Amino acid sequence: MALVAYGTTASPASSAARDVGPLLRSWRERRRISQLELALRADSSARHISFVETGRSRPSEEMVLRLAEHLEVPVRERNALLVAAGYAPRFRQTPMDDPALGPLREGLDRLIRGYEPYPALVVDATYDVVSANRGVTMLLEGVPERLLAPPLNAMRLTLHPEGLARRIRNLREWRGHLLAQMERQLALHRSAALRELYEEVAAYPVPRGGAREAARAPVEVPYFALPMRIEHDGRVLSFVSSISTFNSPMDVTVAELAIETFLPADPATVEYLHSSWAGEHREAGRE
Known part of the structure; x- marks a missing residue:
């Protein structure tokens, strides 16, 4: 034998x-x-x-x-x-500002700019914003400067009572979605920083205005995804998000990057974003 x-x-x-x-x-x-x-x-x-x-x-x-x-x-x-198991680590962890990742950073910037006027951003393993396009900048209008100080954190900006939370019409549903997303990550990653962030944002109170709006105007959710419904300049815009990661990454930093895009969930949002974009370009042309 x-x-x-x-x-x-x-x-x-x-x-x-x-x-x-x-x-x-x-x-x-x-x-x-x-x-x-x-x-x-x-x-x-x-x-x-x-x-x-x-x-x-x-x-x-x-x-x-x-x-x-x-x-x-x-x-x-x-x-x-x-x-x-007694072996050396196989995958390196390259800082995002390392020259070796220069082509990657440039490619990511080009990619998210290509989504404009729709919002798109790149975040790392703890949701710090690596790059964002002008669609995201538009949504952040009115957010206090102290929340915009580097490093920007997408979860903190979204769920803080003085951040986007006060303008998200279906905050309870969207907040639940984001916290569940973080919980799934915590189940996979032994990250003290991510745990600390989760405990911070989970403890944020829900702004009264957002809760009142949600109770008064129930959201008809599209069958394909939960939307984020957010007020901007007197209008309610509706987005569904999509998250992309790299295929077969060989670097820890790259493996933990995520590209999140926000696509319009209704025709009114499409029309508003494109008309606003066209208006910005006309103004820029006059300057």
Whole structure:
């Protein structure tokens, strides 16, 4: 009978095997995948997966990365798995202001400018704004300067009682959507900064005006997505948001960037945005 070796088996189990095993098991359970299903996806065996999770076998670096990929583990946490298994981190974390990311920053700026007059912005893992177009600038009109001081934070700007919250007509629904989004991220990322931000914005009171408007004028939600209905210059604009991330990123910073675009949810919003945009261009032409 042939013997098949999987990684490095130690008796008693090595410290690295004991450290990485519970982490991998935790990710598998979060994804609600059985050991057998994960083994089939990763071209392994349920027995080996069991040995890895219990610390009886230390997985190879390749196996750690393969399991992480099939478990859809975030890039930052893949580094944590590698370190727990006794290997060096594979994915670097490049600061956004590093010259190496210059082409990326330029590409992102071009992309979100292409959405104008519709609002679009780029945020990092803690919702700090990396870049925003003029559509976003329009929505921020009237927000106090202290909330606009760098670094801008999208969640803080949206949910603070003196920020956009006071103008969002369906604030309770939109607030619930944003907090749920943060909760899903917290389930995937061990981020003290994100947890601190969540606790801050979740504690913000709901402005009375927003609550009154929501109670007085129920929103007919489009079947395809929850809209954000926000007052601007005496009108109520309606947007649905879409979030995009990078495919197969090899850098922690890039992996945690998100591009959020706000598309009009009704014809009146389309007409208003385009007429306002055309008016701005006419004024600029006269200067």
